[in-house]
Amino acid sequence: MLRNDATKLSLILLMTPFILWIVLLIILPQLGIGYLSLREKLGPNDYKFGFANYVDFLQEPIYWNTLLRTAWMSILVTILSLFVGFPIAYYIAKIARRRSRAALFLLCLIPLWVSDLVRAFGWIVLLRETGIISGALQSVGLIEGPVELLYNDVTVVIGLIYTVVLFMIVPLVSTLDGMDNSLLEAGYNLGGSRFTVFRMIVVPYAMPGIVAGCIITFMLTAGSYLTPILLGGKNSMWFTEQIYDQFITRYNWEAGSTFGVLLLVFTSFVVWLGLRLTGQNLASTVAKD
Amino acid sequence: MFDLESDKITKRFGTFTAVKDVSFEVPSGSFFSILGPSGCGKTTLMRIIAGFETPSEGDIRIKGKSVLGSAPNKRNVKMVFQHLALFPMMNIGENIAYGLKCRGENRTDIKRKVTAVLDRIGLPGVEEKHVSQLSGGQKQRVAIARCMVLEPDVLLLDEPLGALDLKLREHMKIELKQLQHQFDTTFLYITHDQSEALVMSDNVAVMNAGRFEQIGPPEELYNAPKSAFVAGFVGDSNRFSGKVSAISGGEARITLANGQEVLAGIDDKALFLGAKVDVFVRPEAIFITRREKAAADSPQTLLKGVVDSLLFNGANSRVLVRLEDSSLVEVDHRIGQGEDRFNKGEAVLLGWEMHAGQCFAAKG
């Protein structure tokens, strides 16, 4: 009896911070922007309920174009990150020797500990017209005058891959690490070629890691701000920027909230779709460790 | 004709030699085991045969042809891994079909063969099940079926029973042997458990620190070990250390540290008077009698001791006897066979037929 009460009490004690956190900082705020997004502005301090903000969104191609562009660029970045990151993760998890493994992993992580801003800044220093690469190319004689390497989509994609590829590598390393080499050996022993073993054993085995990496990468990319803004400059066109703009330069919280809700719904939909298609679930992939 | 031949295989990792000059042949259709303690190089040898390691020296021949040049996926030796290495992302049917698919066989053939092999291992209809839904013993059989469906020249098994629990292991020993008969394929079996090797094999090689110490049928290893290592490792043994005090023909008289004398057969031509030796005697080869009765019996060796305790274990019960130098000797003791039950503290005499004692030069 007594122990039962103690169990209950400790459950309540542990549950309280969790509930407070989730309800006050996650659920209610999301409901809050949902609520605000349904407020139509009629004039200064004059509001009514309705879907006008959503209708506006649909009627204004620049808004949904930006959302679509953000989405497809994010998907592109996600896929490219997977291709760029997989060989690295594979090397760290499966090929590198015990000791260099930890070192390589650390090496991979170091850029992660520097803020987005510094990283973007680094790219600017490198890529600007008076930057290092332009300078180097000129002094080697490959180009005549200086070239501007900033402010285009390729740069944005390269910069975005840079900021997110580590989030692809980490889950990949941790799943691949769990893969016993004997599975590969069995694959070869039973007659599989390198390609067969890769396709039928390595990739399916790494699937939870791939999905986890893709989800995190996609969400980070779709939600990123500094990299596309600073590297894309006048051509950035990123949906998060629209949200900030609504809040900061247009003081239009209603529209900003609407965009926020749309971004959340849209990215969640993409993630859900990805999980559906690969037959994974959120808890077993993202939260694996 | 030999299905598998290993010709002076040596494997070095850096300065460390994991396998040293190992040669053996496995005749078609036989069950060959390699028995040795952990780390002695068994797995390394098997990986060389499968093609996952390149030997530093020597040659591997399968059905008479050297395979050193062929990649692992081109050798017709299949392997059952220690932890089975069933593919967790495929169901049972897909696991078994994997090798056939790699070979490019057509769908209907694959389906037919998978069904057939599952029938043969007594697991019909489990194609759709997931690996995790099978019991340990069932997984074992699936791992074998996955190889056997490819009709390999040799099946390699790396301690496949290691992960199973006691009762299941006992059971699988017999089953494995029967599967080998059924498939009539050459098995090369690795283990550190002597009872597995003895029970299942036609021939056993005892391996120690990278070398083969002895190759022979189980009875030969058990009854006529050629080295102290084999005598100690294969089956239970009591070891007595002493010095050779007399040699005549194949017999030696050995004086133990406590001054008592024992007799032992001697094989090793290198043993000389005064050499330090170890004598190995199996518990079931030792006679035990109450001291007062001693005169009646006449085994060739007589050691004085006191019953320390009785270890009842059904058919495998033992009597622990403490000798005068306080070392313990295990003696086989079948209750109800011959003498009455011994009691703790009784003074007893131990003895054995001379040739039950195996005498080898002591190390170090």
Next chain:
Amino acid sequence: MFDLESDKITKRFGTFTAVKDVSFEVPSGSFFSILGPSGCGKTTLMRIIAGFETPSEGDIRIKGKSVLGSAPNKRNVKMVFQHLALFPMMNIGENIAYGLKCRGENRTDIKRKVTAVLDRIGLPGVEEKHVSQLSGGQKQRVAIARCMVLEPDVLLLDEPLGALDLKLREHMKIELKQLQHQFDTTFLYITHDQSEALVMSDNVAVMNAGRFEQIGPPEELYNAPKSAFVAGFVGDSNRFSGKVSAISGGEARITLANGQEVLAGIDDKALFLGAKVDVFVRPEAIFITRREKAAADSPQTLLKGVVDSLLFNGANSRVLVRLEDSSLVEVDHRIGQGEDRFNKGEAVLLGWEMHAGQCFAAKG
């Protein structure tokens, strides 16, 4: 006076009953084992004794006093966990001192006691070592010392040898028994390995599906099992299924499915003519003879069979005999004792003394 009494303990998890109506007493200073297959409720019972579970019904008494009301940290029963549960963040000395510190003993006493107990388990001076620096067997002893330093009324051990390898397990069996003598404390030992239970214990309780099937000294369980489960679980047995065709006194005649007849002792008063029964016979109780020689011997039961294979295993070698209904019988076979070696395919006769067969009502 009993150190530990369990009085009709029952434990239910939801609708599932893990422990059913279990009663037993452990006399002071004795070694009591609970033997049962995986999942039968052994650990649950032990956790009830240690106070980690509350029984649904029944009472636990230690030194005669009910402890149901005391928290786990207030009971003077100490426990050696299956995976030892040595604290990895403390060194050996700290591990052993932990319980003494909790009791609030003073530093010098603690130090003295730790040193003393380490001496006693034969590991003097390892205080500063880290847990990971000890071998499996040493850890085992430290785990026991950590409990013994607190001088518990009862020491509980939950399959403490489960994690050790084969050779070490054999060795530790003997060592554990000796430690128990040395500390002269009551041990309650859990295992699913019958040989551990038989070798070490003064008394063994055989547990199955939450119930105790039989309590008794090892010999009694082995020689006079009271249920089919005990007969099958304790020691190796061959099982023959059939129907009772005659009963007279303590003896029954049983007709097997293949029409042959066997004899068996009968304990169960409830058996009647025509009842379906299982007869259990130990491999070492079976005689085997070549058919042509059959007339000469006269065991009371004679079954025809053919030698299927020989399982050589030194002193534990077996002959597998296939009966006419194609079931397999294991027969103990000491090479060099009595008859010559049998060969595969030989026609043989099997027989046993009537009371070597144990007869129980068949299930289902």
Next chain:
Amino acid sequence: ETLRLLTWGGYAPDEVVRLFEEKYPDIDVEVTFSNNEEMIAKLRATRGAGFDLAQPSHDRIYAAQLEYGIYKPLDLSQIDTSVMQDGLLKSVKDNTTIDGEVYAVPHQWGTSGLMADITKAPDINSWDDLCDPEYKGRTSMRLRRTILLGMAFSMGKDPFAAYGDLAEYQKIMDEVTEKLIACKGNIKTYWSGGDDLSNLMLSGEVVASETWDSTAYKLYGEDANIVFVPPETGALAWIDTFAIPAKGEADDAAYKWINFVLQPEIVTMMSASTGALASVKGSIDLLPDDKKAAVKAAFDDAAIENLKFFVNIPAGIEDIEGKSLERIKAASQ
């Protein structure tokens, strides 16, 4: 006590802050750099809390105050308005009086116009010269309302006149938007802050740009080839003001700061940092010498005549402009 300033980059040079804190040792100055839009956004979010003194431009106060109530009325008795140029003071007061209460006084003023490196872009003199293909990839602008207005003027419209007629204004903006979208490919990047622009110009990555005159003057000091060019349709004049947020907690300190920075020697320092002219009498004379020269180089009398002061923005205008800016930003060239 802390004085939390919400101001433009350059409007609180370290040196001035240090002098101020020396004079008032119990006041600690914390500076947040911002711009017009963000000042309103921040104060809107805090309902006028979090800062003690803000410096929005004179035309951006009225509507924001009406809608969000983010400022408190000034106590003019605490400010030494006598040092201010009457015209500027009056203009700001007129623009920021609500219900008889005055909400802002002028601090710095200047114009927005063009800047060019005359060696590389000698014939820039209209807003739409920034879209001249001759300078493709070498021009810049700030994507804010100034360029919308400027471009409208250069297209022959008078946007200020259309403030009263939203439909008309919308039409003008639509045209401007189209023009600027077409122009997008021509410019290198949109600049966002003074030093940002300075870097672009000094490194030569950009040769002509829309600019605050203050920035241009600063650059003139470093490179005399870089000059401010008042557009032929007239430079747009702005006045950055002092306004006290509704929930400011250090009004006293705020007034002290206002008075402090209007002192002649501080004005010089301040102008050196901002490049702009203070709204005090004789401010041209208080300019550092190099800036004086820059102003002289930029403005002749006719240009001064031609100045167009920003007009208070009525409700609705900012939405139209905001959409236009978004469209331009989002357009792909």
Next chain:
Amino acid sequence: MNVAAPQSTVLRMTYNTYLLLFFVYLAAPLVAAGVFAFNDSTFSALPWKGFTLDWFFGSTDPKVGMFNDRRLLRGMTNSLYIGIIVSAMAVIVGTCNAFLFERKQFPFKNVLYILMIIPLVIPGVILGISILVFASMIANGAETSLNLDLAFLRPGMFLVILGQFSFLTTITSLVIAARLRKFDISLEEAALNLGASRGRVLATVTLPFLAPALFSAFVVGFLISFENFNTTLMLVGSDAPLTITMYDRMVKVGSTPVLNAVSVFLMVGSGLLAVLSVLAQRNRTGE
């Protein structure tokens, strides 16, 4: 032989070259940002005008070094302060969550677990605006109906802390839960069995076991807080942390090599912290 590795020399060399290129890619912008911290020029751009430490220690006007720049220093203290509070809170709540999900049974556990990891996949912007909006709603409500001025619910340090806490807690929970999952519960039972009270068990067995995870959760939390931009941007008041200060500097004022200097400082600092946390993890677990 490592079967996972490519066997042919050509493949192996291609692979190694790729690895090399990748690490060059990883290092390039950081090196670039770092190098210009030492360029004796007012621009973080070529040409190289000589080596200087002014951007760290300089004190005269065009070249005021980061250690003499009040706003940067203030940003740094703010970041430090926010980082410590946020990670401490996130570690505490994360520990509770870990125990909750690893040790307790309760209805809807799976749903709640999903809720726990959800903040990880909500874009930071949205967390920022939603907390801003929600806090403003409450504050406005309190102001209009109760005439209460809940200043702490307006953008400022408190909201920044809440905003960062809202997603950091997921990360710390996962890190700590992963470690707790590896904890053999029988260690606790053993301690109880040896006579320790519940509190003592927690203090002497469970928490010491969790210590490396607590430490690295704290470090990770701190580093993420220190560099967070997206969520923070919406919630800052007048006491902006370093990243925001740097950003303002970059886009509203313009960048000078002092930003490169700050970058170098951050790289070195976070690098050290990261290495420290990895070492701490390894030392304790590498038993």
